[in-house]
Amino acid sequence: MAIHTTLTLAIIALVSSFANAYDPSPLQDFCVAANDPKATIFVNGRACKDPKLVTADDFFTSGLNTSKLPAFTGSTYSAASINEIPGLNTLGLTLIRNDFAPNSVTPPHIHPRATELVLILEGTVYFGFVTADPSDRTKNRVYAKTYSAGDVFVTPQGLIHFGANIGAGKVSTIAVFNSQDPGFNFIPDQLFGSNPPILDDVLSKAFRVDKKVIDQIRAEFS
Template sequence: MKVVYFFVVLLALASSIAFAYDPSPLQDFCVAINDTKTGVFVNGKFCKDPKLAKAEDFFFPGLGPGNTSNPLGSKVTAVTVNEILGLNTLGISLARIDFAPKGLNPPHTHPRGTEILVVLEGTLYVGFVASNQNDNRLFTKVLNKGDVFVFPIGLIHFQQNIGYGNALAIAGLSSQNPGVITIANAVFGSKPPISDEVLAKAFQVGKNVIDYLQKQFWYNNS
């Protein structure tokens, strides 16, 4: 009896963990449709009648080079449920990341997805920071062509091109809509701005430093 009870509890825990992320599909596909006339938006997107689905719902045209002529020297081209409606409920997406020489994909998080990155060209310095309970440990690695690295869900991470030529990487993410929070943009570029008193105390600097940072233009490379 105790063994049966143990497995029931284990199954319940596994189920609760599973439902914490993108829902598992209960059909072949659920092509998203932006129709809110007859329903209430809760989590994810509405589905069109599967009989009306077509090949274009599962297609993204030409994942070509991104424009890296910006202050960061990088460009993220995301392919999520917003770009391919057929990704709805499938719990997966990807992104192409182009880097100019010395280009940076700045510290950011994906609140709803783990990321796995493969380098196709160039040399990248990458890393992520563990949470407070793990002493904010920094994990870094230099990646060359063909190397793969994983960034756990929700943790702050970055990639920088440390080579002298262009670099290219493809990232797979464990969510149809992983989201992105760029740390500097969120903290110093929020609208309306976070109180300089709050930030000055949090970062242990003077308000003049915070005021200066909040006046900067925080570029979004995605």
């Protein structure tokens, strides 16, 4: 009886972990996000617009032929996310256009809630991600190569990844995420630009360098 109970609990825990791994599946055709300060019921953190008031414009955006907003040094972006398309609420998708200047670098970062699929529109980019080495879990392996226009690559959910424009001109990409809120966590900024700061002793031991080196790096993020 005890074995049966333990096995049942293990199966429930496993199923629950998979169920919570991605955006929940909607139980209606759509739930257009509405800015309603009086709302008391939310789906994925947004109130649903009255279906009778929904229009085609709730499922539309434009302008991704160019990028408009600063992302990080040397990069700009335009988005087709829930903020631009209210009808994306509960559908588990985000699309981003990025343009990268020559010699720019995409800092190591993660998307904790989404897998990323990227299409190269223009240019040449070196891109890769890091994960534990399957042959030796105490070590890490980089999966990286050079991509050019027409190439597509994928980054599994939650893994550290990075990129660099290694061509003479700009790089343009379209990235699709299987979450309406994939998260963009840049590793250097989180480690060295946090408030309050992480203790120097923690970072110096983690990176195996003198505390003066940590102070020098942190100064670049202040």
